[in-house]
Amino acid sequence: GAGVSQSPRYKVAKRGQDVALRCDPISGHVSLFWYQQALGQGPEFLTYFQNEAQLDKSGLPSDRFFAERPEGSVSTLKIQRTQQEDSAVYLCASSLEGFDYGYTFGSGTRLTVV
Amino acid sequence: AQTVTQSQPEMSVQEAETVTLSCTYDTSESNYYLFWYKQPPSRQMILVIRQEAYKQQNATENRFSVNFQKAAKSFSLKISDSQLGDTAMYFCAFFYSGTYKYIFGTGTRLKVLA
Numbered sequence: 001g002a003g004v005s006q007s008p009r010y011k012v013a014k015r016g017q018d019v020a021l022r023c024d025p026i027s028g029h030v031s032l033f034w035y036q037q038a039l040g041q042g043p044e045f046l047t048y049f050q051n052e053a054q055l056d057k058s059g060l061p062s063d064r065f066f067a068e069r070p071e072g073s074v075s076t077l078k079i080q081r082t083q084q085e086d087s088a089v090y091l092c093a094s095s096l097e098g099f100d101y102g103y104t105f106g107s108g109t110r111l112t113v114v
Numbered sequence: 115a116q117t118v119t120q121s122q123p124e125m126s127v128q129e130a131e132t133v134t135l136s137c138t139y140d141t142s143e144s145n146y147y148l149f150w151y152k153q154p155p156s157r158q159m160i161l162v163i164r165q166e167a168y169k170q171q172n173a174t175e176n177r178f179s180v181n182f183q184k185a186a187k188s189f190s191l192k193i194s195d196s197q198l199g200d201t202a203m204y205f206c207a208f209f210y211s212g213t214y215k216y217i218f219g220t221g222t223r224l225k226v227l228a
Contacts, residue, residue: 031214107156
């Protein structure tokens with residue numbers, strides 16, 4: 001596609017519910033990133049994929065967070081047993097190769113846990 | 115550890131005037147990149163301008179320019195001839211060569227007034 005597409009745009013979850021957030025990167029982009037942006041803050045790194053390989057998941061806040069990219073294109077970020085502190089915007093970004101020229105970000109999913 | 119500081123939570127400017135957004139960072143690395151991203155209400159992070167640390171010349175992109183002071187670890191963004199469409203959150207971001215994680219500041223909310 002022409003840009004990075006994320007869905008849903010908004011998600012409201014009851015505490016304890018599982019959620020799945022989808023990211024469809026630009027076609028052919030090798031690198032894919034997930035960032036978490038809490039209200040009033042800058043985005044913070046969660047995880048990084050190169051094709052289907054998850055090379056870095058050091059930013060995932062707990063073992064309730066899980067990300068996958070099984071065929072090297074679409075990625076899903078799953079949050080199990082959501083808690084109120086998980087409320088944030090989840091941004092996905094992709095890059096063709098290398099990182100020096102910046103990434104292309106999607107418009108994010110705003111997750112609200114009630 | 116690298117940090118990025120944006121000390122101006124909010125700013126406003128009259129249409130057609132010039133505004134400067136401040137950013138300072140802290141790093142012991144010598145080879146790194148600095149970016150300014152714009153985040154309008156649509157939430158998509160849009161790359162405004164980038165600067166390689168090894169370049170002494172300040173980057174310029176149309177109405178946007180930076181004042182990069184490496185010794186002072188300062189990276190300010192100047193927006194000339196401000197337009198209503200410039201209204202957005204602006205994030206300063208850093209990463210050093212050999213990694214792929216952005217470190218973002220907390221952002222500056224810019225409002226352009228008609």
